[in-house]
Amino acid sequence: MNRQPQISIIVLNYNGLRFLKTCFDSLRKTTYANVEILMVDNASNDESVPFVRTHYPEVNIVEAGGNLGYSAGNNLGIKHASGEFVVLLNNDVEVTSGWLEPIIEEFLSDELIAAVQPKIRHMIHRDEFEYAGASGGFMDIFGFPFLRGRVFYTIEKDTGQYDENRDLFWASGASIAIRKSVLEKTGGLDDDFVHHMEEIDLCWRMLLQGYRLRIRTDSMIYHYAGGTIKPDSFMKVYWNHRNSVFMMIKNYSRKRLAYLLPVRIVLDYLVVIKAALTCDLEKISAVLEGHKWLIRHIPMIRIKRKNVQINRKVNDASLDHLMLHRSIAIDYFLRNKLTFNDVWQ
Numbered sequence: 001m002n003r004q005p006q007i008s009i010i011v012l013n014y015n016g017l018r019f020l021k022t023c024f025d026s027l028r029k030t031t032y033a034n035v036e037i038l039m040v041d042n043a044s045n046d047e048s049v050p051f052v053r054t055h056y057p058e059v060n061i062v063e064a065g066g067n068l069g070y071s072a073g074n075n076l077g078i079k080h081a082s083g084e085f086v087v088l089l090n091n092d093v094e095v096t097s098g099w100l101e102p103i104i105e106e107f108l109s110d111e112l113i114a115a116v117q118p119k120i121r122h123m124i125h126r127d128e129f130e131y132a133g134a135s136g137g138f139m140d141i142f143g144f145p146f147l148r149g150r151v152f153y154t155i156e157k158d159t160g161q162y163d164e165n166r167d168l169f170w171a172s173g174a175s176i177a178i179r180k181s182v183l184e185k186t187g188g189l190d191d192d193f194v195h196h197m198e199e200i201d202l203c204w205r206m207l208l209q210g211y212r213l214r215i216r217t218d219s220m221i222y223h224y225a226g227g228t229i230k231p232d233s234f235m236k237v238y239w240n241h242r243n244s245v246f247m248m249i250k251n252y253s254r255k256r257l258a259y260l261l262p263v264r265i266v267l268d269y270l271v272v273i274k275a276a277l278t279c280d281l282e283k284i285s286a287v288l289e290g291h292k293w294l295i296r297h298i299p300m301i302r303i304k305r306k307n308v309q310i311n312r313k314v315n316d317a318s319l320d321h322l323m324l325h326r327s328i329a330i331d332y333f334l335r336n337k338l339t340f341n342d343v344w345q
Contacts, residue, residue: 008083032100114211117171118219133172173199242290
């Protein structure tokens, strides 16, 4: 690799002291030379900031002054980053020494590549894919995301079955490398997502502007997963149902939205009915609260949708090869198709 552009690694942190030693020790072993490391701290009340300041003086600390959440916190880090590329990296991550070289190589191969994701395995069960990133993200037409290596509750062991480097619909926010010039064109992460699926929304917007997203499986990291918000908690269900519909409304053309959104709402209420049968009041409340938020914020969502549609350069059909044209939920729960290879045929 002749050119070594600078890459800024942004680690977002909120009360993550227990993860920081593993994260920053591994980053110190990174073999790519031209690296800037920043930690954006969302007003932690543990000892995160003094710990990093004492033990990792090479890390530039950006204190947010409050808990801004994932989107606004990372956007703050991006404003302070000086690199040509930025990596948004969760604090509960351990990188491998040579993880950045393949990512930079991929970027330099094509100027239309806007984002690259490494392969992500679980930090504890190290031969398994990790829930939030695995080997790259895809989505069904109803706004339900899934991964090569994880579909709903089925997490596969990594036996090399998804080692193909290929185009993605979305790359994981646990570790996503992005061309900074593209972030400036697309407006960065949407602060109103707060948590969950904000990276999918960003990826969708980049795709609509004609860019590509890639996975490099020869780049490897490990992610603890659920270190910040626990799986199946009220908040995770709320954010996921709220934000997946939010991004559908923003990013689909009017024609597709007209027939896909009603089906998606029905699918959400099937989740409510199923939860009612098991007396899962927390899940019922989470889905309904998500829908209430969407209704209350219709004027804001309409403005954001208008901005996306004005700036799009390609039509929905150009992304069809990256989307599943049926419900992944029906495939998984009713047809017993439990893995990416089962559904992606």
